[in-house]
């Protein structure tokens with residue numbers, strides 16, 4: 617309760633497409649609850665992104681939305697994309713919204729935790745003894761690498777046919793700043809960082825490895841650093857995931873490995889993420905989003921799991937608004953709801969009660985209410 621304070625915090629809510637708006641609705645109920653019951657004061661703006669913005673304005677991310685995001689203390693993002701927009705060219709795809717927000721706000725460190733909550737051990741496709749107690753963090757570089765590297769394009773070949781090309785590139789500066797985020801996090805955890813690249817085939821991977829080693833030696837001698845090739849890392853994640861504490865890796869490998877790690881936990885529907893920029897004048901741009909996508913196959917049915925979006929909001933309270941207590945309360949409420957046996961279809965277990973998006977959100981609110989007496 618000491619956690620509320622009077623300063624109005626500027627929050628930009630971007631629900632996006634597919635299940636995005638459905639799961640965001642449940643977060644808005646949590647925000648309402650905090651304002652009503654806790655006197656928390658948020659200045660909430662909401663805007664369209666992705667396919668929804670393409671349909672309404674002809675662009676996946678309007679300049680006015682970028683301005684709102686720059687101006688906000690934090691951005692809560694849903695999900696973008698869907699079959700309706702798949703035919704569009706690359707610069708017009710819904711996915712551009714999240715990629716441009718990361719790059720315009722300089723959000724270079726994407727934190728993707730993979731935690732196996734005890735009540736959900738059996739939701740994993742892996743054996744319980746392999747995943748029980750798993751608590752790892754993937755730090756994915758998110759403004760560089762092959763996602764943004766130049767040159768890129770598709771060109772016609774003289775003899776017919778085409779050539780598509782992209783460029784993987786990383787500078788010392790880009791590697792160091794994301795490396796520091798990983799080492800700093802590790803210091804508050806088990807003090808182990810695994811740096812993941814393909815230094816056996818890629819020059820940028822070799823520079824990545826050498827830069828991480830130098831950074832550890834110079835600034836983080838107390839943290840254990842190992843180097844793992846990306847393919848081996850994928851294998852190790854499935855074989856014995858608990859060996860990892862913090863993984864730091866490139867944009868593309870982080871995209872792949874974080875989906876893999878998320879699935880160890882049994883459901884993408886459970887995992888939040890935070891994407892942080894550099895601290896400038898005491899302010900850090902940050903965006904919070906669930907790891908799952910817009911899930912067009914289940915959109916509109918009211919069956920989506922809202923917990924990753926709600927947990928993303930908890931991360932936002934923790935990292936951007938310094939409201940640790942409230943973040944813990946929300947996380948605790950989510951765990952109790954799971955402990956009580958409520959499950960959306962994606963995490964369904966034998967003997968549990970199958971519920972939809974709204975009932976799950978309602979249950980979290982009830983737990984919050986109960987805990988605050």
Ligand code: IPM
Nearest residue numbers: 696697711712714715871909
């Ligand atoms: C993610 C997504 C995005 C990415 C897409 C939607 C552009 O897969 O956040 O992992 O590849 O970064």
Ligand code: MG
Nearest residue numbers: 871872874875
């Ligand atoms: Mg991805």
